[in-house]
Amino acid sequence: RKEVEQDPGPFNVPEGATVAFNCTYSNSASQSFFWYRQDCRKEPKLLMSVYSSGNEDGRFTAQLNRASQYISLLIRDSKLSDSATYLCVGRRDSSYKLIFGSGTRLLVRP
């Protein structure tokens, strides 16, 4: 079983829609979590960190549930420019390596 698992999608939504991605992790040693965005044939870029209290950055809201080992990303009012692959990422405090999920692909249509 992979340490970080995501639904690969694709999620195909109209502009203005709200879409949610889920991610589960299997190793409770993972302490820090992030969402990265990766455009086609480009490098991953940090979208936001994920905190247990939940955090919001504009149209994006991330949530971490340690009891269920579950991470979520909510995108409101989707834009065409949101089309990308969203990578769920974990990291243990004792480690420097990032553990990536396989990514969830989002397509926002006009």
Added chain:
Amino acid sequence: DAGVTQSPTHLIKTRGQQVTLRCSPKSGHDTVSWYQQALGQGPQFIFQYYEEEERQRGNFPDRFSGHQFPNYSSELNVNALLLGDSALYLCASSLITGLAGVLDEQFFGPGTRLTVL
């Protein structure tokens, strides 16, 4: 302020050959990590270099080796290439700060796309 740079951008090799990929970290960063991203997968950690030493290693064979230079730039070497080594190789740089060695955000370079025929 230049970000992370990698060279070459694309590379085609044949099975059994050796390849060297290069990375220059973001200005002010002292740590370089290498990742392999196969098509349709997330990046997989290969190893990380700090103070010219391999600090941590992922589940990759000894055919994968690296080096960090005094100017913090780094090389990834892969020997005896296999078809399965075809992937996007990403370099990420960061800064380790404080006595606890906390790792700041990792910034990724554009990657080197390696094709093994």
